[in-house]
Amino acid sequence: MLRHLTPAALGRIGGGGRRTSVLRRLSVAAVALTAAVAATVIPALPAHAAAFKVLVFSKTAAFRHDAISVGIQAIRDLGSSNDFTVDATEDSSVFNTSNLAQYKAVVFLSTTGDVLNDTQQSAFQTYVDGGGGYVGVHAASDTEYNWSYYGQLMGAWFNSHPAIQQATVRNEDRAHAATSHLGATWSRTDEWYNFRTNPRSNVRVLQSLDESSYSGGGMGDHPITWCHPQSSGRAFYTGLGHTQESYSDSNFRTLLLGGIRYAAKATNADCRPETGYTALYNGSTTGWSQAGPGSFTNSAATLTSQGGMGMLWYSAKEFRSYSLKLDWRLTGDSNSGVIVGFPATGDPNTALNTGHEVQIDATDSSDKTTGAVYGFKAADTTARDAALNPPGQWNTYELLVEGERLQVFLNGTKINDFTNTDSARSLQQGYIGIQNHGSGDVAAFRNVRIKELTTVTPTPTPTPTPTPTPTANTSALRGTASGRCLDVSGASQANGAAVNIWDCNGRSNQQWTSTASGELRVYGGKCLDVNGGGTANGTAVLIWDCNGQNNQKWRLNSDNSITAVGSGKCLDVSGNGTANGTKVQIWTCLGANNQKWTRG
Structure with a gap:
């Protein structure tokens, strides 16, 4: 029986680098005995503390x-x-x-x-x-x-x-x-x-x-x-x-x-809604070319690396701004990566020297571990380790390329945000590839798909933007029915944190900035977000990294209602509640006071 464990720092060596092995210990969980009766809860009596x-x-x-x-x-x-x-x-x-x-x-x-x-x-x-x-x-x-x-x-x-x-x-x-x-x-x-x-x-x-x-x-x-x-x-x-x-x-x-x-959060997956992607590989290698030594076997809609150091690249088309998703799995302490933004080439080393590689490797130094942009920027290791499934299990990458900005998501969690400033490289146009690193390095890939973007989020400055000082368009949003303020639960700054109403206190988790593009921002870089881009009555409202999508855009109306652009529905206090902690959602606009908000 295997207990899921958060792995140690994962990573990989890029192109022609040398691997520095780090010994990691894996715990093995023992057997849990359970006892329960269907009609009434009776606590189980395990032989040891189960996971x-x-x-x-x-x-x-x-x-x-x-x-x-x-x-x-x-x-x-x-x-x-x-x-x-x-x-x-x-x-x-x-x-x-x-x-x-x-x-x-x-x-x-x-x-x-x-x-x-x-x-x-x-x-x-x-x-x-x-x-x-x-x-x-x-x-x-x-x-x-x-x-x-x-x-x-x-x-x-x-x-x-x-x-x-x-x-x-x-x-x-x-x-x-x-x-x-x-x-x-x-x-x-x-x-x-x-x-x-x-x-x-x-x-x-x-x-x-x-x-x-x-x-x-x-x-x-x-x-x-x-x-x-x-x-x-x-x-x-x-x-x-x-x-x-x-x-x-x-x-x-x-x-x-x-x-x-x-x-139960014993394993991770990217369960965000997904529409509009085009398959680049889901069993057929049409449009793909092998560069350098080694190859990939193609069986059961799965590409598996062997030998190298080479690269399988999608030579049929260059891409500019896009969301690239793919599923990957390592065998043991293997070594691979995803290479983006390189010109057409039959030489994998040229691709590594002119593009950027997002790492996949079980152990290495911080700028060469899983989620790192090889040699340029380490991943957020805390976020990465919490989101990562260990070798032998599948993981999903999203590489979001917008101009010279590359964001890396692992199983739906953002783990890296990199802006290219190297004049010898550019992310604004190029090809994509997957690496077969060498003998003994076995990496498998499935379901490579892409969504080309027409609207590009402006590339941010490399340094974090501080929380803005309150101005005329930064203030609390007070619910008319309750008199309480729109509030990020527990003052959390995590993606997915719930939004509710709470006694107005003037703190940063109740200060909302309306932007020219229609966002309602909190903490500077988080946006009021309709969960999963949903449009149904009752869809939760939360906070998420601002991304420019319609589920993060709102209209502040003259009748004091706030309308979600993506659905046309109103920001609504659930169940017409007035108590601290009552969640907010979207709902058909009714003109009721639980859908009205005032500044200050």
């Missing part, structure tokens, strides 16, 4: 699935084999702040109907937004229809289903721990849900259905498994799991395990 605890909740107020009991046992078995303990219950009174605090994730296992009262709902919302995990399985989407927050958390509510039958599942994301073990498609038998809405714009879709492979699909684009960050917490949902046989299927059990581990 984390999970609560399985299976209360039903409508249809009851006969697979619930075997599902509970399957999750217990997964816990015993993977170092987490499991409590199971159908008693909704356990949804209180003190009890939920002991769990890293809560699994809604084919719950149906209205299963939590208002007080329990509030406790669960506080738990997830404060960093807890949610896992929904199958009929979890047939639950709590009158609770808007749950609809946002779960992603999309159930609408209908045809008869149980075989269908083809497309595995769109093969880096997530829930799906990395699967091929491009998966043929299986289940009860295939149609949903009331398509969640794709608000979640990262991991799996979708090929509606031509079965009868009764009614969505066209048909997501079936997905994940997304939820304020400081995480959410995972799969529509699979109707049948008892599902829970003895090793592929489904691995999917379920990956979802639980993601929600």
